[in-house]
Amino acid sequence: MAHAPHPSTAQQTILAVLALGALLTACEPARVADRPAGGPIAGWPHYGNDPGGMRYSPLTQITKENVRDLAVAWTYRTGDVPRKQQLAAFEATPILVGRTLYLSTPFNRVIALDAETGAERWTYDPRIDLSVRYSDFTSRGVAAWEDAQRRPADPCARRIFHATNDARLLALDAATGAPCADFGTAGQLDLSRGVGKRHAYEYGVSSAPVVLNDLVVVGSKVADNQRIDAPSGVVRAYDARTGSLRWAWDPLPPGVSTRPAPPAAGQPGFQLGTANAWAPLSVDPQRNLIVVPTGNTAPDYWAAARHGSDFYSSSVVALDGTTGTVVWHFQTVHHDVWDYDVPAQPALVTVRRDGTDIPAVAQATKMGHVFLLRRDTGTPLFPVEERPVPQTTVPGEETAPTQPFPVAPPSVAQHGLSADEAWGVTPVDRAWCRRRIAAMRSEGIFTPPSLEGTVVMPGNAGGTNWGSAAFDPGRHLLLVNSSNLPFVVRLVPRDRFEQEKAANPGVEFAPQLGTPYGLARYTLLSPLGIPCSAPPWGTLAAIDVSAGTIRWQVPLGTLRDIMPVPIPLAWGTPNLGGPSVTAAGVVFIGAAMDNYLRAFDIDTGAELWKGRLPAGGQATPMTYRLAEDGRQYVVIAAGGHGRGGTTLGDSVVAFALP
Numbered sequence: 001m002a003h004a005p006h007p008s009t010a011q012q013t014i015l016a017v018l019a020l021g022a023l024l025t026a027c028e029p030a031r032v033a034d035r036p037a038g039g040p041i042a043g044w045p046h047y048g049n050d051p052g053g054m055r056y057s058p059l060t061q062i063t064k065e066n067v068r069d070l071a072v073a074w075t076y077r078t079g080d081v082p083r084k085q086q087l088a089a090f091e092a093t094p095i096l097v098g099r100t101l102y103l104s105t106p107f108n109r110v111i112a113l114d115a116e117t118g119a120e121r122w123t124y125d126p127r128i129d130l131s132v133r134y135s136d137f138t139s140r141g142v143a144a145w146e147d148a149q150r151r152p153a154d155p156c157a158r159r160i161f162h163a164t165n166d167a168r169l170l171a172l173d174a175a176t177g178a179p180c181a182d183f184g185t186a187g188q189l190d191l192s193r194g195v196g197k198r199h200a201y202e203y204g205v206s207s208a209p210v211v212l213n214d215l216v217v218v219g220s221k222v223a224d225n226q227r228i229d230a231p232s233g234v235v236r237a238y239d240a241r242t243g244s245l246r247w248a249w250d251p252l253p254p255g256v257s258t259r260p261a262p263p264a265a266g267q268p269g270f271q272l273g274t275a276n277a278w279a280p281l282s283v284d285p286q287r288n289l290i291v292v293p294t295g296n297t298a299p300d301y302w303a304a305a306r307h308g309s310d311f312y313s314s315s316v317v318a319l320d321g322t323t324g325t326v327v328w329h330f331q332t333v334h335h336d337v338w339d340y341d342v343p344a345q346p347a348l349v350t351v352r353r354d355g356t357d358i359p360a361v362a363q364a365t366k367m368g369h370v371f372l373l374r375r376d377t378g379t380p381l382f383p384v385e386e387r388p389v390p391q392t393t394v395p396g397e398e399t400a401p402t403q404p405f406p407v408a409p410p411s412v413a414q415h416g417l418s419a420d421e422a423w424g425v426t427p428v429d430r431a432w433c434r435r436r437i438a439a440m441r442s443e444g445i446f447t448p449p450s451l452e453g454t455v456v457m458p459g460n461a462g463g464t465n466w467g468s469a470a471f472d473p474g475r476h477l478l479l480v481n482s483s484n485l486p487f488v489v490r491l492v493p494r495d496r497f498e499q500e501k502a503a504n505p506g507v508e509f510a511p512q513l514g515t516p517y518g519l520a521r522y523t524l525l526s527p528l529g530i531p532c533s534a535p536p537w538g539t540l541a542a543i544d545v546s547a548g549t550i551r552w553q554v555p556l557g558t559l560r561d562i563m564p565v566p567i568p569l570a571w572g573t574p575n576l577g578g579p580s581v582t583a584a585g586v587v588f589i590g591a592a593m594d595n596y597l598r599a600f601d602i603d604t605g606a607e608l609w610k611g612r613l614p615a616g617g618q619a620t621p622m623t624y625r626l627a628e629d630g631r632q633y634v635v636i637a638a639g640g641h642g643r644g645g646t647t648l649g650d651s652v653v654a655f656a657l658p
Contacts, residue, residue, distance in 0.1 A: 043096040044622040047141045047208040048468065051283035052291075052348025055470035055580040057623045061632040063584045066657060067599045067609045073633060073656040074118035075614070080105040080639075081650045088137035090639025090650065091206075091466070091577070093620045097144045097158065097174065103637065103652065104139040104208075108164040110172060115633070116626060118654060122177035126188075128166045132200045135223045136643055137165055140280065140466065141208035144174060145216065145240050156180040159240065161216050163205035167191040169218055169238065184243030191218065195231040196272045199223075203231040207280045207466070210290065212321045216240045217290055219277030222298065224339065225510035225519050228305050230298035233276030235290075237324060247324030251275045251294060251312040273298040273306075275313040279466050280345035282361075284375065288321040291348065291361060295341035299512040300460075301449045301489060301519050303337050304397050314341050316363050316371070318378060328378030332365050334400035337392075337448055338489075339460035340366045344468040344578075351381055352476055352546045362471065362545060364480050367445060368413025368463030369406055372545055382408040382548050389446035394491055396516060399448045408548025412482045412541045413463030414533065416444035417455050417524075423534035424526050433532035436524065440488065449489045455524060457533065459487030467578025467591055467620050471545075472602060478543040479587055479602070481556055483574040486524040486533050491517035536572030538592055540579065542602060552605035557592025561616075561647060568594075576641055578620040590617025590636050593646050597621060597636050597655065615649025616640035631656040 040058050048055050062070065080090075094103040094113075100121060101113040108128050112121040130137075142162045150157040158174035169191055171183035179187025192203055202223045209218045215237040222230050235249045251274045275294040282291040294317060297303070297310040306313075314333040317326060333340045347362040351372060359375040372381040386402035419438040424430030441447050442455035462483030470479040492500050492509075497518035501509040510519040524532045531537055536555035544551050555572035562573065577591030587600040590613065597617055599609040619637040634655045640648035 041625055041627045043624050045095055045097055045144060047093055047095065047143070047280055048282070048345055049580070049622065051210070051285060053280065053282045053345040053468060054347055054349065054473065055468070055578065055620065056472060056582070057580065058583045059623055059625055059632050060582065060584040061625060062582065062586055062634070062657060064586060064601055064608055067586055069657055070599075070609060070611055070634070070655045071658060072611070073631070073654045075654070076113055076118040076120065076652040078105045078109065078111060078650040078652065080107050080109060081648065087135070087642040089576070089618055089641040089643065090637045091138050091140045091619050092637045093141050093622050094635055094637075094652070095142060095144060096622070096624045099626060100174070101635070102142050102144065102160050102174070104142050104162055105650070106137040106139060106639070108139050108162065110142060110160060110162050110170070110177065112174070112177060113652070115624065118652070124172055124177040126164055126168060126170060128164055129200065132166070134165050134201045134204065138206050139165065140206060143209045143211050143216065145211045147241065156182070161209045161211070163191065163209055163218050165204040165206070166200070167204045167220070169209065169216070169243075171243065182242060189238065189243050191220065194270050195220075195234060196229065196270070198231045202226060206278055210281045210283050211240065212283050212285060212288070212290060214240045215246055215321065217281060219281060219292065221278035222276045222295070225299045225301065225512050227511070228298055228514035229272045232270035232272055233274040233295065234270040235277050235292055235319070235324070249319055249324040249326070251317070252309055253311040256308040256311065271309070274309055275315070275341070279343050280468065282346045282348055283321070284348055287375065289327060289375075290319040290321050291346040292317045292319060293342035293344060293346055293363065296336045296339055299510070299515065299519070300339040301337050301491065302397065302512050302515040302517055303335050305515060310335060316342060316346055316361060316373065316378070330371065330373055330378045330380075332363065332369065332371060332404065333367075334403055337397070337399060338446070338456055343465045347469045347471050347478065348375065349471045349478065349545060350473055353381070360545070362469060362478050364464035364469045366458060366460065366463055366465065368411035368415070368458060368482055370409055370412070370478065370480060370543060371406055372548070380406065382406055390441070390443040390448060392448040393450055394448070394517070397448070403446050409543045410550055411463070412480050412539065412543070412550065412553065413458045414484045415457065416442065416447070417457040417486045417533050418442060421534070422532050424532070425528060425530060429526035429528050429530065433524070433526050437532065449491050451491055451493070453488050453490040455486055456489050457486040458483065459485050459523070461485060461574065465576055467576060470579040470581045470587070472581050474583065475602060476544060476546045477551060477602060478545050479540065479579040479581055480543060481538065481540045481575050481579060481589060481591055484533060484537050484539070485531055485574050488522055488524050490520040492520050493517060538572035538575040540587070540589060540600060540605070542605065554600070554605040554607075556589070558594050561594040562645065574644070576618040576644055580621050580623060582623060588621045588623065588634055590619060590621060590638070593644065595638070595647055597634070597653075611655055613638040613653060614651045616644070616646030618644060618646060
């Protein structure tokens with residue numbers, strides 16, 4: 001037979017390359033070969049991505065079909081590994097500005113990372129006192145601001161603002177991490193000025209500041225249930241260049257006077273014990289609004305001495321961004337004695353009704369209620385009914401006769417727990433739970449605290465907490481995760497408080513000084529350490545905000561990492577952290593008490609993927625895609641939650657497609 005001619009060296013090279021290419025194409029899984037290379041470029045410039053906290057990204061590279069191929073792209077270790085006795089929680093969501101990620105640790109170190117590789121660019125340590133026993137060490141993030149009056153190369157032309165556990169507001173140069181010398185005193189402000197006398201652990205900031213025009217606005221966290229004359233809950237706006245006070249909103253209605261703190265140098269003395277704003281704030285630049293979720297007036301479980309100071313308590317309040325004056329407010333709980341403060345960032349969304357788009361505020365709450373309010377007036381978009389609720393039997397107290405219930409959408413959390421609804425793994429522990437519930441007050445949601453003990457369901461940690469909601473504007477779906485966990489609350493007469501505290505070391509006690517009663521509070525668990533309510537103990541839901549209906553609701557989390565034996569029972573777990581959502585219809589969430597980041601199908605609620613984390617993911621994930629890099633990244637802080645008992649660590653983990 002005739003022989004074929006031998007190829008030249010150049011031809012051999014070309015043939016080899018073609019053969020290798022064919023081999024790689026044949027071996028590569030089809031789903032990876034189909035990974036979109038284009039799509040939009042998108043960052044994450046604010047804590048909730050947009051100033052109104054929708055947690056929505058237009059990115060489409062990671063789809064429902066290829067999300068199962070996500071793998072770890074890089075991991076960064078902060079070095080701030082908390083100890084259990086410090087009750088620390090890594091709750092931060094990074095922001096992306098340019099090609100740099102900025103985040104904060106539980107101990108308030110600010111870190112800048114290369115967004116493509118995770119390499120450290122700079123760190124800044126404000127050196128808070130780690131020996132102080134704060135209610136918890138936590139920090140949810142930072143804010144960025146561009147100074148239009150400076151050239152990009154000038155020092156502090158771009159600033160990173162961060163507020164600390166020990167009540168300082170920092171301004172740092174985004175390029176170097178150096179303090180901005182022209183802001184306050186050497187780059188920082190003392191936020192404790194004017195708020196009254198405080199213990200070191202009692203007053204600080206846990207949520208990221210927000211920026212509107214040339215103002216940086218900050219709320220505060222105040223330790224719960226310590227005393228009636230707790231530090232003020234004032235919300236303040238400072239000049240982003242100089243740090244000078246531009247306005248202060250003291251959450252007290254006109255004509256009501258309680259206990260003003262003595263003035264501080266250059267600042268007034270703000271009212272003591274008022275509702276604070278510890279959760280993330282939202283900004284509507286178009287309407288010049290700061291939307292504030294308020295906490296409860298001090299102390300949480302005894303309200304007889306408030307004398308009108310809870311007028312703005314447990315409310316959503318819209319402030320004029322220029323003056324700090326109240327534009328409107330809506331109260332979610334009247335005369336709150338359940339620690340049902342508004343914990344979630346108000347989501348500034350759009351509700352479509354009869355073909356018209358209505359700017360709205362979607363406010364998720366600890367009760368599992370979601371209130372949908374007109375953004376310009378605060379009036380409800382769905383009817384809100386004032387329904388009669390159980391009344392107090394405690395001498396000296398007086399509770400509100402009714403509470404507001406939205407007719408739509410339905411609650412995403414269970415309301416109340418009767419003895420007949422008691423649950424257990426075995427008949428023995430179920431019977432124990434039934435007896436315990438029957439011995440206490442348990443008449444549904446808003447059963448007030450009592451001397452014999454009250455079952456509060458959901459408790460002060462649920463339904464929705466600081467993780468907040470996410471909103472898909474194309475589908476008009478609001479994603480809300482919720483916890484279902486019963487608590488017991490009991491008021492303890494002052495003369496028996498210390499004795500009972502010493503006799504019950506496993507119960508949380510708080511003094512509520514200035515009132516006739518201290519507080520005892522604990523999770524209602526069976527002798528097996530399992531909640532006395534039936535699972536799921538944590539869920540993720542999609543709410544159609546236009547129809548006011550729940551599209552779907554599924555369990556969130558397994559018992560794998562909280563059981564002595566790692567059994568992955570999909571009963572849902574209590575959760576802290578929130579969701580984010582993309583235009584591709586993929587919902588990302590950690591939050592549960594197992595060490596996973598999950599992806600869900602926004603249309604069905606089906607779990608599409610889960611990626612293992614080195615520690616608890618009690619934080620809200622973010623996503624971005626850089627112009628020079630074709631990959632879409634999903635990033636979450638995985639450092640666990642000391643109070644929640646999840647695995648502790650110090651990792652920031654980025655996932656991407658291969």
